[in-house]
Amino acid sequence: MPLRLYNTLGGAKEVFEPLVPDAVTMYVCGPTVYNLAHIGNARPVVVFDVLFRLLQTQYGTVTYARNITDVDDKIIAAAKQGDRSIESVTEEYTAKYREDMAALNALPPTLEPHATHHIDAMIELTLTLIEKGHAYESDGHVLFAVESMEDYGKLSGRSLDDMLAGARVEVADYKRYPGDFVLWKPAAAADPGWDSPWGRGRPGWHLECSAMIRALLGETIDIHGGGRDLIFPHHENEIAQSRCAHGGDYVRYWMHNAYLDIDGEKMSKSLDNFRTVRDLLQSYRGEVLRFALLSAHYRSPLNFSAELLDQAQSTLDSLYSTLRSVEDVALDMDVSLDGEPFYAALNDDLNTPEAIAAIHALSHQLHKATEDEKPGLKARMLAAGNLLGILGEDPQEWLQGTTADDAIGAEQIEELIQARQDAKAARDFARADEIRDQLIDSGVVLEDSREGTTWKRG
RNA sequence: GGCUCGGUGGCAGAGUGGUUAUGCAGCGGAUUGCAAAUCCGUCAACGCCGGUUCGAUUCCGACCCGAGCCUCCA
Numbered sequence: 001m002p003l004r005l006y007n008t009l010g011g012a013k014e015v016f017e018p019l020v021p022d023a024v025t026m027y028v029c030g031p032t033v034y035n036l037a038h039i040g041n042a043r044p045v046v047v048f049d050v051l052f053r054l055l056q057t058q059y060g061t062v063t064y065a066r067n068i069t070d071v072d073d074k075i076i077a078a079a080k081q082g083d084r085s086i087e088s089v090t091e092e093y094t095a096k097y098r099e100d101m102a103a104l105n106a107l108p109p110t111l112e113p114h115a116t117h118h119i120d121a122m123i124e125l126t127l128t129l130i131e132k133g134h135a136y137e138s139d140g141h142v143l144f145a146v147e148s149m150e151d152y153g154k155l156s157g158r159s160l161d162d163m164l165a166g167a168r169v170e171v172a173d174y175k176r177y178p179g180d181f182v183l184w185k186p187a188a189a190a191d192p193g194w195d196s197p198w199g200r201g202r203p204g205w206h207l208e209c210s211a212m213i214r215a216l217l218g219e220t221i222d223i224h225g226g227g228r229d230l231i232f233p234h235h236e237n238e239i240a241q242s243r244c245a246h247g248g249d250y251v252r253y254w255m256h257n258a259y260l261d262i263d264g265e266k267m268s269k270s271l272d273n274f275r276t277v278r279d280l281l282q283s284y285r286g287e288v289l290r291f292a293l294l295s296a297h298y299r300s301p302l303n304f305s306a307e308l309l310d311q312a313q314s315t316l317d318s319l320y321s322t323l324r325s326v327e328d329v330a331l332d333m334d335v336s337l338d339g340e341p342f343y344a345a346l347n348d349d350l351n352t353p354e355a356i357a358a359i360h361a362l363s364h365q366l367h368k369a370t371e372d373e374k375p376g377l378k379a380r381m382l383a384a385g386n387l388l389g390i391l392g393e394d395p396q397e398w399l400q401g402t403t404a405d406d407a408i409g410a411e412q413i414e415e416l417i418q419a420r421q422d423a424k425a426a427r428d429f430a431r432a433d434e435i436r437d438q439l440i441d442s443g444v445v446l447e448d449s450r451e452g453t454t455w456k457r458g
Numbered sequence: 459g460g461c462u463c464g465g466u467g468g469c470a471g472a473g474u475g476g477u478u479a480u481g482c483a484g485c486g487g488a489u490u491g492c493a494a495a496u497c498c499g500u501c502a503a504c505g506c507c508g509g510u511u512c513g514a515u516u517c518c519g520a521c522c523c524g525a526g527c528c529u530c531c532a
Contacts, residue, residue, distance in 0.1 A: 029532075037532090153461095156461070159461090162461060163528060229526075230532070231527070259525095267532095270529095295471070300472095301526085311481075315481060318495090321495070325496090351472075353472050354472055356480075357472070436492095447496095
């Protein structure tokens with residue numbers, strides 16, 4: 001089944017074909033480690049994690065790199081503010097980032113390069129750009145000369161004239177042209193810096209991705225992903241650096257996710273309307289957050305709200321209930337993904353909402369299935385869940401698992417259920433209902449069936 | 459101002475030139491001691507105005523509204 005991806009460069013869905021057959025290279029812009037990741041930051045992580053899983057079903061080797069930006073103005077500022085070392089800041093937030101993303105069932109990337117480990121490659125890239133006449137040194141800075149590139153602006157669809165029309169580019173007197181951007185800048189004595197041909201300094205924002213991609217994945221990679229707001233200037237400038245340094249295609253498929261909105265406005269650090277993943281994990285399981293992020297297509301804005309999360313929670317509960325009802329059913333090991341609606345949906349530019357709809361269809365069929373049909377349906381449902389990174393928990397544990405604020409324990413619940421059974425057997429329905437109401441007040445829902453009474457927290 | 463992208467039923471959210479998205483909520487029924495869950499049925503939408511077409515929510519144009527980028531930001 002061919003995978004089709006929407007390529008920002010060109011603005012259309014294209015059939016995906018890796019440069020090297022059976023081996024895919026993918027790079028996603030990772031965090032600058034100076035504070036906690038918010039749920040908006042988690043969107044690309046979850047989206048590209050689904051892509052990572054999907055690619056692995058079709059290609060023998062999938063190399064997925066996600067960088068850690070550990071040198072940056074904001075890190076320096078955070079260290080100063082907290083009166084602590086740069087390393088202690090970056091180490092703390094790198095560790096927390098990994099924990100938070102793991103809580104969202106995101107697989108670790110194949111490679112997790114740190115910018116500070118690749119300074120040499122950045123200096124080398126800068127030297128090449130100077131040699132080739134695309135960069136110049138000025139007042140201790142090295143700048144990329146955007147006018148030296150024929151089709152600068154192609155990814156974001158803007159020309160140099162367009163950009164100047166905005167007139168909000170930083171005009172600095174060391175720039176030959178206002179749109180030129182920094183490759184290397186001088187470092188203050190107290191700030192982190194590395195020796196370079198231009199004195200002690202540090203890299204500009206865009207340089208690390210170009211340098212690390214070349215060093216780790218090669219001059220041309222298949223997929224480069226990130227949030228929409230990175231299209232310009234970040235990815236545009238990466239293209240400029242890499243193409244001017246070593247020609248060829250830098251990236252074959254550019255993918256950009258839309259953001260999370262809060263009340264119709266972008267969730268962002270600068271607007272201060274964000275919720276951190278860590279904070280949300282106090283109230284919701286990671287899988288609930290993940291499901292919420294996947295409930296809209298990645299290129300559409302997604303309004304983030306308590307209602308969204310509550311709905312994700314109840315949908316997952318319902319799907320896990322279905323799985324619990326077939327807990328004793330063996331798995332058909334022979335299922336094929338080909339032709340599966342959820343698989344077709346994901347292969348169509350990661351249409352996760354449609355894939356979720358297909359899971360609902362499987363769940364629905366499972367309720368009505370004959371015993372013969374159940375092993376196959378269950379296997380298909382779990383396979384779909386696995387690609388989306390959901391439904392992997394034990395259903396019973398999912399439905400009955402305790403969270404921090406649950407007042408009543410499983411043992412006590414079982415005792416009350418037995419007491420209710422006894423009351424029912426004695427046809428004392430008033431007493432039976434009383435017990436059920438008591439459990440509802442404790443957040444426990446009972447479900448009677450011929451086989452007996454099951455319960456879940458809800 | 460320049461460049462993008464959107465406006466789908468009560469809500470969330472897919473998709474399509476001509477028969478169902480899906481989920482939640484609602485309504486009717488089955489089931490149940492009563493519920494819950496499940497099953498069956500059901501209501502309801504395509505911003506506005508033109509154009510193309512036998513036929514447009516889907517294509518084209520104008521308009522209105524919204525969001526984003528152009529400055530750190532997923």
